[in-house]
Amino acid sequence: MRDGMRDTTRPTDSGEAGAAVGTTGPGGARETAATTGPGGARDAPGTTGPESPGQAADAPGPSGSRATAESAGPEGPRRDPTPPVPGGARTAVEATCPGSHAATPVTGRARVQQAEAAGPVGTGEAAGRAGVPAAARAPGPGALRDAGAVTGPRNGPRAAGPTGPGTARNPAATATTPAREHPGAPGPRARHGTCPGARTGILVIGGGTAAHRLVQRLHELGHPGPVTLLGAEPGPAYHRPLLTSVLGGGLCPADLVLPPLPEGTVVRTGTTAVAVDRWRRVVRTDDGGEYAYATLVLATGARPREPLEGAGVLRTLDDCARLGPGHVTVVGGGVLGVETAAALRRAGRRVTLAHPGPYPMADRLPAAAGRLLAARLARLGVEAEPDAEITGREHGKLRLRDGRLLDADTVLQCAGVTPDTALARAAGLTVRTGVVVDDALRTSDPYVRALGDCAEHPGAAPGTHANAWDQAEALAGLLATGRGRYRGTRYVVRPRVPGLDLVTMGRAHEDDQRVAFSDPARGRFAELSLRNGMLTSATLVGLPRAIAAVTQLHDHGLPVPADRLALLLGTAPAEAGPVELPDEAVVCRCNNVTKAALTAAIRAGARDLPALATATRATTGCGSCTPTVRALCTEVRTP
Amino acid sequence: MRRASAGPGAGAPGEGGGPTAGAGPPAASGFRADAGAGASSDPGTGAAPRPGAGTRPGYGHGPGAAGGSGAPRSDAGTAPAPVPPAASVAPAAPEVPTHCPYCALQCGTRLTARDAGAGAVVRPSPDFPVNQGGLCQKGWTAPAVLTASDRLTTPLVRDAAGALVPADWDTALDLIANRLRALRDAHGPDAVGVFGGGGLTNEKAYLLGKFARVALGTSQIDYNGRFCMSSAATAGNAAFGVDRGLPFPVTDLGDADVILLAGANPADTMPPLMRHLGRAALVVVDPRRTATAERAALHLQNAPGTDLALALGLLHLAVAEGLVDTAYVAGRTAGFEAARQRAMAWWPERVERVTGVPVTALREAVTLLAGAERAYVLTGRGAEQHSKGTDTAAAFVNLALALGLPGRAGSGYGCLTGQGNGQGGREHGQKADQLPGYRMIADPAARAHVAGVWGVPADSLPGPGRGAYELLDALGTADGPKALLVFGSNPAVSAPRAGHVSERLAALDLLVVADFVPSETARMADVVLPVTQWAEEEGTMTNLEGRVLRRRRALRPPAGVRTDLEVLQGLAVRLGQPEDRFPTAPRAAFEELRRASRGGRADYAGISYERLDAGEALHWPCPDEEHPGTPRLFLDRFAHPDGRARFAAVEHRDPAENPGGRFPLYATTGRSPAHYQSGAQTRRVPELTAAAPEAYVEIHPDTARRAGLDEGATARISSARGSTLARVRLVGTLRTDTVFLPFHFPAEGRANLLTNDALDPRSGMPEFKVCAVRVEPIGTP
Numbered sequence A: 001m002r003d004g005m006r007d008t009t010r011p012t013d014s015g016e017a018g019a020a021v022g023t024t025g026p027g028g029a030r031e032t033a034a035t036t037g038p039g040g041a042r043d044a045p046g047t048t049g050p051e052s053p054g055q056a057a058d059a060p061g062p063s064g065s066r067a068t069a070e071s072a073g074p075e076g077p078r079r080d081p082t083p084p085v086p087g088g089a090r091t092a093v094e095a096t097c098p099g100s101h102a103a104t105p106v107t108g109r110a111r112v113q114q115a116e117a118a119g120p121v122g123t124g125e126a127a128g129r130a131g132v133p134a135a136a137r138a139p140g141p142g143a144l145r146d147a148g149a150v151t152g153p154r155n156g157p158r159a160a161g162p163t164g165p166g167t168a169r170n171p172a173a174t175a176t177t178p179a180r181e182h183p184g185a186p187g188p189r190a191r192h193g194t195c196p197g198a199r200t201g202i203l204v205i206g207g208g209t210a211a212h213r214l215v216q217r218l219h220e221l222g223h224p225g226p227v228t229l230l231g232a233e234p235g236p237a238y239h240r241p242l243l244t245s246v247l248g249g250g251l252c253p254a255d256l257v258l259p260p261l262p263e264g265t266v267v268r269t270g271t272t273a274v275a276v277d278r279w280r281r282v283v284r285t286d287d288g289g290e291y292a293y294a295t296l297v298l299a300t301g302a303r304p305r306e307p308l309e310g311a312g313v314l315r316t317l318d319d320c321a322r323l324g325p326g327h328v329t330v331v332g333g334g335v336l337g338v339e340t341a342a343a344l345r346r347a348g349r350r351v352t353l354a355h356p357g358p359y360p361m362a363d364r365l366p367a368a369a370g371r372l373l374a375a376r377l378a379r380l381g382v383e384a385e386p387d388a389e390i391t392g393r394e395h396g397k398l399r400l401r402d403g404r405l406l407d408a409d410t411v412l413q414c415a416g417v418t419p420d421t422a423l424a425r426a427a428g429l430t431v432r433t434g435v436v437v438d439d440a441l442r443t444s445d446p447y448v449r450a451l452g453d454c455a456e457h458p459g460a461a462p463g464t465h466a467n468a469w470d471q472a473e474a475l476a477g478l479l480a481t482g483r484g485r486y487r488g489t490r491y492v493v494r495p496r497v498p499g500l501d502l503v504t505m506g507r508a509h510e511d512d513q514r515v516a517f518s519d520p521a522r523g524r525f526a527e528l529s530l531r532n533g534m535l536t537s538a539t540l541v542g543l544p545r546a547i548a549a550v551t552q553l554h555d556h557g558l559p560v561p562a563d564r565l566a567l568l569l570g571t572a573p574a575e576a577g578p579v580e581l582p583d584e585a586v587v588c589r590c591n592n593v594t595k596a597a598l599t600a601a602i603r604a605g606a607r608d609l610p611a612l613a614t615a616t617r618a619t620t621g622c623g624s625c626t627p628t629v630r631a632l633c634t635e636v637r638t639p
Numbered sequence B: 001m002r003r004a005s006a007g008p009g010a011g012a013p014g015e016g017g018g019p020t021a022g023a024g025p026p027a028a029s030g031f032r033a034d035a036g037a038g039a040s041s042d043p044g045t046g047a048a049p050r051p052g053a054g055t056r057p058g059y060g061h062g063p064g065a066a067g068g069s070g071a072p073r074s075d076a077g078t079a080p081a082p083v084p085p086a087a088s089v090a091p092a093a094p095e096v097p098t099h100c101p102y103c104a105l106q107c108g109t110r111l112t113a114r115d116a117g118a119g120a121v122v123r124p125s126p127d128f129p130v131n132q133g134g135l136c137q138k139g140w141t142a143p144a145v146l147t148a149s150d151r152l153t154t155p156l157v158r159d160a161a162g163a164l165v166p167a168d169w170d171t172a173l174d175l176i177a178n179r180l181r182a183l184r185d186a187h188g189p190d191a192v193g194v195f196g197g198g199g200l201t202n203e204k205a206y207l208l209g210k211f212a213r214v215a216l217g218t219s220q221i222d223y224n225g226r227f228c229m230s231s232a233a234t235a236g237n238a239a240f241g242v243d244r245g246l247p248f249p250v251t252d253l254g255d256a257d258v259i260l261l262a263g264a265n266p267a268d269t270m271p272p273l274m275r276h277l278g279r280a281a282l283v284v285v286d287p288r289r290t291a292t293a294e295r296a297a298l299h300l301q302n303a304p305g306t307d308l309a310l311a312l313g314l315l316h317l318a319v320a321e322g323l324v325d326t327a328y329v330a331g332r333t334a335g336f337e338a339a340r341q342r343a344m345a346w347w348p349e350r351v352e353r354v355t356g357v358p359v360t361a362l363r364e365a366v367t368l369l370a371g372a373e374r375a376y377v378l379t380g381r382g383a384e385q386h387s388k389g390t391d392t393a394a395a396f397v398n399l400a401l402a403l404g405l406p407g408r409a410g411s412g413y414g415c416l417t418g419q420g421n422g423q424g425g426r427e428h429g430q431k432a433d434q435l436p437g438y439r440m441i442a443d444p445a446a447r448a449h450v451a452g453v454w455g456v457p458a459d460s461l462p463g464p465g466r467g468a469y470e471l472l473d474a475l476g477t478a479d480g481p482k483a484l485l486v487f488g489s490n491p492a493v494s495a496p497r498a499g500h501v502s503e504r505l506a507a508l509d510l511l512v513v514a515d516f517v518p519s520e521t522a523r524m525a526d527v528v529l530p531v532t533q534w535a536e537e538e539g540t541m542t543n544l545e546g547r548v549l550r551r552r553r554a555l556r557p558p559a560g561v562r563t564d565l566e567v568l569q570g571l572a573v574r575l576g577q578p579e580d581r582f583p584t585a586p587r588a589a590f591e592e593l594r595r596a597s598r599g600g601r602a603d604y605a606g607i608s609y610e611r612l613d614a615g616e617a618l619h620w621p622c623p624d625e626e627h628p629g630t631p632r633l634f635l636d637r638f639a640h641p642d643g644r645a646r647f648a649a650v651e652h653r654d655p656a657e658n659p660g661g662r663f664p665l666y667a668t669t670g671r672s673p674a675h676y677q678s679g680a681q682t683r684r685v686p687e688l689t690a691a692a693p694e695a696y697v698e699i700h701p702d703t704a705r706r707a708g709l710d711e712g713a714t715a716r717i718s719s720a721r722g723s724t725l726a727r728v729r730l731v732g733t734l735r736t737d738t739v740f741l742p743f744h745f746p747a748e749g750r751a752n753l754l755t756n757d758a759l760d761p762r763s764g765m766p767e768f769k770v771c772a773v774r775v776e777p778i779g780t781p
């Protein structure tokens, strides 16, 4: 993703820094507060204000080493949730999943309602996308107010199944929500008399992978309370990593749509959260709605860096649809740039890839690997403009610092992303590059969690789908069962370039032991860094089996096999001929007949296959040893 | 070297066939019978023999040729079956066509009884299309179990001192009946449980279910097939509306271009099946490089517990590469959209990362399958024995459906049933939720029909009971059964978390085991009932292709032994049932089964001993006597009311337990070529014991070295549930994070002391195929 045009904003070493915050910072203190009651909880906002850690966080990490780290990350398409774009297009898609309430709507227009239980009792008008069972909804703000504004969502746990309209108003999930997630004792509001009520709901902001996965898993883990999801993008959630496949023509946009969320989830697409009032624990949306929460989850994702004038970006389905005609110049040599260029070639477009450094992903790949990548792209017909630093656009052409002018009917900028932290920042949460979270994915406010691309955790692999997925898994477990923690995600970059198997992962240290293999003529390369027999980093090209194997070693923290060469190249099974077979070798597995037994039988007069079969049963199972046995017949001579 | 059949007296078994080894048994006698009634009545007629099978001219004739040059036989193609030597004595007994007692392939065999008490001699049937003249070492040596030195021949009752002592039948049956009655009076009918087996004949399975529901009135009956086929059965029913392992004859596989085998290792476990897989390019999904994987065109060596992600990834690729058979999907299926949506999350790079299977291999697999004219997707226990086994099987069904395979001649989806009567055993009412004919016990119409056949009021039938593991887990607990009757199963070895299950068994007031050898479970029993074995009884089995086969009696059972049907009648009568409600003649039981299954999903109404004995190849459903049976299901429609197959929207999830911390390795369990299931039978065959004498653990050399273990050392393998001891075998092709243990061995060698009792929520299948373990030398605390 890093294209050299801009500094990366994600500090490479955010890990360490973040860790400090996560474990020893206000977060920890806050956790205690959260569990110990109103007083503590109340204190939290004070101590966590934007001041303390926030300031440090605001500084982008521009140092060289950081840039390296950042560039490693990021394949744009692997990112998830869409940032809430204030005032962004919003469609009329409303609650798409029927069922019990989600977070408590405090005020709002008709759409901000409680969905009642689905099923037989549906009472309201059917709304929602085609294919999604419509929610039954009570119209009118009045109802809202009654239902939830003060007392919180009242219907029973979702697990209770369809309920009548009456039950939808029943008090609530309070009992079944993990204690930490709602102040059992009255929260700050109660003390101040302004409390909108006990809340039980989880409110998720963001409609990307992380949010979707979280909601799905909450349901599967039996989380009983209401869940509401606010997503700024107009349509339902979809697989961002597959956007390049849409560009390439392999998939159509509809193929990318994620499965509908579980029944009972209230989904508001085309709805942008514009402010978080952490004091009242209410989120305001661009349509004037207000949503109360017991737990707020930020899954706002990241957004592409500000593009050059006239350049497009690739982050959403809309971006795909907006792609201009003709010759496309892709700006940026990170994973996204590489995948995008390859995909556009697949679609038959003329493509130039303008990237910093001598080859794409130069900040990440050793030279030999980078050259293999460049060669493959060239073979696909991608025209390369290496060492390209764009300074501007003139008359439809791109001007580079060294004076080159590049043709460009359409410019697509794949220059990395920045976590979408506007909402968090405005709410006074601790933000560095992303919203700082601890192992419980808690922000500096214990009632607010963050995950996915918008979050910053020391152990995460920022900007990757795996990251969002792992964090969603961990957070769902925490919210539904109170157990578990996020243990980090290992960093693996596996660009999709037809005809090329390439992976790079981890981060090497100076004094690591290296294992290297380079076979450029056959398009193969490997470099492993090891420490105490464990991988710290690896880059492999053209070794598909080893890529899969090494990735698993890396992901699971397993020791590297002693035979490094076998790991990289595989071992050819030693095919001993029948005569070289040792005597004790079992020739017929099915009947457990050894070569010695066959030889003895042959010597005793069984000279052909049927006779040998009779004498020893060899060949009578699956029959696959027949050639070997036949060969033995001719090879073994009676003395 | 049919030495094993000479009984335990035979020395040094398995050490290779010297020329004398084949000389003993008087098997040649049988060849004459071939031309007579025995041969002609062997099933197999009606199925076209494949080239090389059953077409050997002169096979079986002229004993004089047997030991000689083998002139009449071609040694091309499939291997010939061994032929007994010429110098045999004249026949004392006719050769009886029957089938191997063990696995679901039910290889056709010819049995010749030897002198009284000396067992029998077996040879493969030359013309049974399934095995085409082949047998594996288990089949060849099966007669040895007939004469096992510790064969049970008298009932045993535990005495006051705690020892099992001989008793006569009346004493044993009276004792059981009285205690059952007392327990029932004190605690209600569900205080008595019944545990059956997938090796029981259809007649036994049927009457066992009836016995439970009618004579005991208990809902607490299930069987070990729950540990075997239940995931595939659940997925198959949901997808196709009916569950028949292979909805086509095995021989169809012989014409396939490509076959994907997910979690099946037939080269080791049912070798003769490989004769049908010779033509096809095999794609084998298995965490181990098994004998089958060795023969594959493509081996996808996935991490244990990730088969579901793999299947989703293959479907993803089919969609992304435009390989979905859209006309078929539109015309013959429902639910594709939802399944596709799930699969879209599994792009190949992600699947690679989760499964460890290279992207290139995934692509190749899909390309192979989709490009084949005739392709099959087959699943086995490796994919199914997981806490997500049903979803995994369903994901492979999804793949097959997307490619348009099921219900098309020459292609399809199937699961390879494992136990001898795993198919029939699950159709006739020993499953907790089912009545005969694959009817559901909760369905009022099904209850009415079956109750009518049984002559009891429908409302007297109990409802669904606990699945196998839940049943075992509940034994001796406050609301669980206090007594258990076990037929054809050895759960002390074969159940997951076997240590716990043994404790539950020990907590019973009464454990009754009917078996022919003192299995590990029998040794725990309060009463042991000696019953007949395969070669001593008549009945039917239904093989993995849904074909009903005749098991025939070749020799008299030892004195003192009764058939299971006699045992059931003896108990039923003592419990107040009319005698004729529990027939002891297998044929009579089958006649009743026909009526009970009539109109059910597995309809046997048109199948009779007469038709089978006349050599007809009958696959169910076979609704009436004129019906030719149904070798191929679904050619016109699937069994759902709308005729469409169903995709399932499934999502991958991790195993219930992942390696880490104190238990850093995956353990997976399975079978070795020499043994069958808990080994109760095969461990009594000297030749097989010589081949695989004791528990072993396969481990990668690196992993072994790190653990301080070497080839041949004894390792302690521990999981959160227990530990087991096994001899180390270094296997360089294993994943370094995975060890493998066969589950056939007893006592502290039980692999199932380790396995996880996490259950599949839909099928009740335990997670046999993956758990987290630690491996260390013995002596390590």
Ligand SMILES: Cc1cc2nc3c(=O)[nH]c(=O)nc-3n(C[C@H](O)[C@H](O)[C@@H](O)COP(=O)(O)OP(=O)(O)OC[C@H]3O[C@@H](n4cnc5c(N)ncnc54)[C@H](O)[C@@H]3O)c2cc1C
Pocket: B197, B198, B199, B200, B201, B224, B225, B226, B227, B228, B269, B381, B385, B417, B418, B419, B487, B488, B489, B490, B491, B493, B494, B495, B496, B514, B515, B516, B517, B519, B531, B532, B533, B534, B564, B668, B669, B670, B671, B676, B677, B678, B679, B680, B681, B743, B752, B755, B768, B769
């Ligand atoms: C292909 C396949 C693979 C499997 N893989 C695994 C695995 O990896 N790990 C795992 O733990 N489980 C595995 N299983 C599960 C296996 O199915 C179970 O362990 C279980 O079903 C076997 O039950 P069992 O031990 O009771 O049967 P068996 O071991 O066959 O025991 C049957 C018992 O009944 C007796 N018996 C047999 N026939 C009769 C009769 N007619 N009358 C009276 N007594 C009789 C026998 O002597 C024996 O004592 C697998 C199953 C299959 C089919």
Ligand code: SF4
Pocket: B100, B101, B102, B103, B104, B105, B106, B107, B131, B134, B135, B136, B137, B138, B139, B140, B269, B270, B271, B272, B273
């Ligand atoms: S065990 Fe199975 S494969 Fe082996 S001979 Fe018996 S039926 Fe055939």
